[in-house]
Amino acid sequence: MGHSTSHSAEPPLVTGNLSFHELTELVARHAEKKPPLGWYIAIGISSLLLVNLLVMIAYQVWNGVGVWGNNVPVGWGWPIVDFVFWVGIGHAGTLISAILFLFRQRWRTSINRAAEAMTIFAVMCALLFPTIHVGRIWVIYWTLPIPNQMDMWPQFKSPLLWDVFAVSSYFIVSLMFWYVGLIPDLATLRDRARSFVRQRVLGVFSMGWTGSNRHWRNYEKAYLLLAGLATPLVLSVHSVVSFDFAVSIVPGWHTTIFPPYFVAGAIFSGFAMVVTLMVIARKVYGIEDLITLNHLEKMNIIILLTGSMVGFAYITEFFIAWYSQVGYEQYAFINRATGPYAWAYWIMMSCNLLAPQVFWFKRLRRNVPLMFAISILVNIGMWFERFVITVISLHRDYLPSSWGYFSPTWVDVMTFAGSFGLFLTLFLLFLRFAPMVALSEVKGVTPQADPHFYDQESS
């Protein structure tokens, strides 16, 4: 959605010099034709993982949370690690849609749709874990202010309750943002639809959109306002998640650096996941002209930036522990780097701080296989970051008599693997049925969409 007033000869954001109709064809046909063989193989694997997730949830609900590795010093274990991991990934979409929109980074139009979809699915995976982790899933509605026969209400002084409000508000706002963005493109699909059922279904979801300028006017305003609202929201969500830790008094958790540090980490992991998925999707669907190397390079620069911020935060934590002169705090950090879980700490450090540093070199950040490998490393590193924060801090806090050791059980591992099944199945269905690139926005950033383009041509 362009707002620049003068026509300048900046390099085109989409390559191949495609006409509007060619752009429509390029994107819309993937939602219409039979998907490639690779898609069937992928969804076969992901639905197996999804079935596994359902079995694991059933097993856990039937037997109770004892089937997990959580024990007395480490009450949070993998479920909370997985929750923070997924909710972190769920930050990139709204960041790309909202913050880059406000900064007029028009290159975002090629990737925002898929990144927003990824956000929504990642937040669904995230919500799953605390929901099961409460132990009695059938009373999860107690976290919501619903009048009940006990006349009791949620405790609004608890950060865990803030989390319920933050993550669910984030989910709803992201879903609305995504859907509002989809309406003009669903109308494109509706107008191309041949079969009766398809026309009706898309007709309902596109709400009778006609591309009227009277509508675009309100639509663009609403989109701008949603972007303005989603920006503080996305920053608040991971801040509130970090309050779950920072408001407690556990050494290693009780630090004021947590909110900005968590937000940087969330953007970092989310962008890595976007790169992982986009590198595959652009290849499989042949949309390299829409998601160009320039897009990927810009993503890699953000990965380098946020990775270095996260690394800086890791080092700052050590400095503050020393500077505070609090013995417990100091021990918590020495224990991280040299204790029984030192391997996890060093995986985190090498994946998150060191690996992205290769992106200082232009040639390396334009290298597709390398960026794919780095994005996987970052995903692994960010999972371990949450493991380090949650498990290492809990397993040795104050009194050595209450120390312990945590090991996951097979149920932990299988449930986490299953959450990837849920995520990938939803993402593959999105690729199959929805326009994976924001068509109206991409058309809007092409040079020929600017009325001044034609002035120049005729003069």
Place this chain on the structure above:
Amino acid sequence: MKKLIADIKASMGVYESEPVYGLLAEFADPSALLHAAEKTRKAGYRHFDVHSPFPIHGMDKAMGLGNSLVGFFTLGGGITGFALAYWLQWWTGAVAYPLNISGKPFFAIEPSIPVIFELTVLFSAFGAVAGMFALNGLPRPHNPLFYSRNFARATDDAFFLHIAASDKRFDLEETRRFLTDVGGRNIELLTEES
């Protein structure tokens, strides 16, 4: 009153005119559409609209449309969310079920900020989306424009200008000539159930 409703509907692009709905003309590119819209407004037409696959920069000015009112709906939503969150936390904590936890106040503003913030944003977003739909008159499953064969391309690569028959200046012959003069092609007469 009837006129007011008709005017509000016209601002959403919903025109009350039967059986002739209006004339639809196609234009070559965004620039041609922009200039045609400007001329249409200057010729005195008010019940007209343009349709394009993406928003065209400068079109609001060319059509003489002011600022969108979505912002007021958003503000209303935000105030509702703020008030609701404040009241909810105060009433549940201090009135309905006061619970003494370590002698802390039953209600204080500081721990209430996160939930107030989240609900303010949530309800503002509800206001923005609901306001956008309301001001656009969506969802609108029935629209005489859909009877045009040509019009399906409005969401792909075609640019249309539609002058509604409900406009005071609308005259079948004269308006048709006007649309040809400003560069319109494939001019189509739209009627209910054609």
